Amino acid sequence: MKLDILVIAVHPDDAELGCSGTILKHIALGKKVGIVDLTRGELGTRGTAETRDSEAADSAKILGLHTRENLGMRDGFFLNDEAHRLEIIKTIRKYQPEIILSNALEDRHPDHGRAGDLVYDAVFLSGLPKIETKFEGQTQNAHRPRLLLQYIQDRYLRPDVIVDISDFMDGKIESIKAFKTQFHNPDVDGLDTYISSPEFFESVIGRAREFGKSIGATFGEGFTSRKLLGVDNLFDLR
Template sequence: MKLDILVLSAHPDDAELGCGGTIAKHVSLGHKVGLVDFTRGELGTRGTPETRAVEAANAAKILGVKVRENLGLKDGFFRNDSDHQLKVIQVIRKFKPDVVLCNAIYDRHVDHGKGASLAYDACFLSGLVKIETTDEQGKKQDAWRPKVVYHYIQSQLIEPDFIVDISGYWDTKIEAIKAFKTQFFDPNSEEPETYISSPAFLKMVESRALEFGHALGVKHGEGYTTRRYLGVDNLFDLV
């Protein structure tokens, strides 16, 4: 299946938090979007890999994506090396996305910056014909390089290079985030409180979206950074 947009994330719930509104908006516009999580989030204080898998599937249904897969890399300890790059190259060549969205270039969680570098490097390497990979059936894959790679912004305050207007998709984003019931605020939970399970965390997520939206003169926005120059076809493409 060829996708228009592929979201590569270190953990289940990264995509929902960082670009859930963008995903929902582009799905509504008719684009084919898929998610690939690198790890099962097994080092998370709350929940289990099994509960995270169920939550990730529920969130994917809310967002309306075509596919969600998990590479099963080691949470906290995956690396940006050739073995890991080849695993990511396989999914890039499998889905042939034009656009890749991935983790923030740096963030509070060490996996996010690593995930950003792993995704970015794999996107480049995936276009090299002399790197050979095979699909699940053992068939040789064709080289494929996405047209662009963008990094969504997470908990660390990073100045965006551009902002996507997600007004009208905020409720979908929040519903997808809250599908991860074990991870976020639940007054009835007996598990230890974490950085993301406090009531203040989701307020921070919304305040960030409101701030980015305000910069555009709209209700909510999601910010991105890019490692290349941005171009527009004409000035009326700009919000």
């Protein structure tokens, strides 16, 4: 299946927190969007790998994703090395996306920045024909997306572009709440963590309000880019 947008997230729930409004908006525009989670989040203090699997599936239905899969890398211990890059390359060539959205290049959680760099390197390498990969016994064609952006996560980073998600904020919140074991939920028992507090959830909403205000919208999601971004028409900018 060819996707228009492929979201790569190191943990199930990263995509929901970082860019689910953008996902919902582009699916509403008729684009094909999928998520590939790198790990099952098995080191998370609350819940289990199995509950994360179930929650990710529930969120996928809420978002209306065209596909969601998990590469089963080791949470906390994956590396930016040849073996892991090849897994990302195979995934990129499998879905041939025009755009990839990936983890922040620097953040509070060390997995986030490492995954951001891993995807960044794999995106370049995926376009090299001399790197040979196969999927289901067939040789894959080289493919390099035309755009790679990183969604902003816990640490505040100045965005290079902000997407207006005002009409999709309710869906974003619903998709996050699908991860019942991870975030504030009085009906779920578990140890208190940084992300399970009511304040953390409010900060997600506050960040979306802040980004939205910057572009004259109610809610927004911010993204960074390592390359300069271009536009065909100045009137497309706010």
